[in-house]
Amino acid sequence: MLKLTKMTKEAFENYMSFAIEAYANEKVNNGTWNKNNSLSKSKDTYNKILPNGMLTPNNYFYSINNDEIIIGYIWIAKSTDNEDTAFIYDFEIYNEFQNQGFGKTTIDLIGVEAKSLGFKNLALHVFGNNPRAIHVYKKAGFQTTDLNMRKEL
Numbered sequence: 178m179l180k181l182t183k184m185t186k187e188a189f190e191n192y193m194s195f196a197i198e199a200y201a202n203e204k205v206n207n208g209t210w211n212k213n214n215s216l217s218k219s220k221d222t223y224n225k226i227l228p229n230g231m232l233t234p235n236n237y238f239y240s241i242n243n244d245e246i247i248i249g250y251i252w253i254a255k256s257t258d259n260e261d262t263a264f265i266y267d268f269e270i271y272n273e274f275q276n277q278g279f280g281k282t283t284i285d286l287i288g289v290e291a292k293s294l295g296f297k298n299l300a301l302h303v304f305g306n307n308p309r310a311i312h313v314y315k316k317a318g319f320q321t322t323d324l325n326m327r328k329e330l
Contacts, residue, residue, distance in 0.1 A: 179282050181290060184250065189231040192238070192250055196221050196267060207304050208327055226254075226266070237263075237294065241270065241283050248274040250328075251287050256300060263291035263302035284317040297301035 184192070190250035201219035204210040212217055227233045240247045249270040256262035265287070270279045284299075291299050301319065303310050303327075 178244060179279060180242050180285065181239040181251070181283070181286050182242055184231065186231065186249070188240050189238055192252075193230075196220065203304055207306055208329070223302040232297075236266075237288070237290070239290070241279065243279065246299070247284070250280060251283060252321075253287060253291060253299075255296075259298065259300075261296060262300050263287075263294065263296040265299065272310050278314040280310075281317050283298070284313070318323075 197219045198216065200222070201210070201215035202220070205212050205215045227236060231238050237253050239251050239253075241249040241251060249268070251268040252266045254266055255261045256264040268283070268287075270283065288299055297321075298323070301314065303314060
């Protein structure tokens with residue numbers, strides 16, 4: 178049975194061991210950042226958003242469990258734009274567990290959790306080169322609010 182559990186300190190440290198580099202790579206792959214300074218920019222971003230790590234107020238980290246196996250993670254926080262909105266900062270179902278419906282179910286579960294924390298909306302950002310995630314989010318009821326585009330010259 179799929180459920181969310183509050184992330185342990187050990188799980189958070191494991192998450193941080195790859196999250197900063199993964200974010201830097203996503204920004205480079207989408208043409209937003211240059212490779213040469215992407216890792217330092219990513220570290221700066223994480224340090225700004227999470228000055229106290231997992232103890233930073235208004236940030237909520239969860240492990241996604243299928244029975245007793247951790248199959249991914251999700252991080253939500255109070256939106257800086259709208260205090261009624263929980264923003265999904267990061268979400269992943271590990272590769273070996275994808276295409277089994279866990280993504281959509283996790284979105285449903287985090288919606289229930291966000292509501293119990295007092296939020297009225299759930300928002301997120303998705304990179305344009307991730308059609309699988311876009312499909313899952315649309316299927317879960319998300320609608321496009323902003324759209325950034327670029328053209329290579």
